[in-house]
Amino acid sequence: MGIPHLRWGERPFAFVVVKEGMTVTKDGVLATLIPQLLDGGSPTT
Numbered sequence: 832m833g834i835p836h837l838r839w840g841e842r843p844f845a846f847v848v849v850k851e852g853m854t855v856t857k858d859g860v861l862a863t864l865i866p867q868l869l870d871g872g873s874p875t876t
Contacts (some may be wrong), residue, residue, distance in 0.1 A: 849866065 833841040849855050858859065 832844050832846070834844040836842040845860075847860060857869055
């Protein structure tokens, strides 16, 4: 999802929904998202 940004026009914004019984860390989220963002932000699935 993109949100307005004055300098770049738009910037990425994400919601993380944690399933019951699961845990999420900042490092885990970044490890998942950064490769996609570096590849132009295009999901592979």
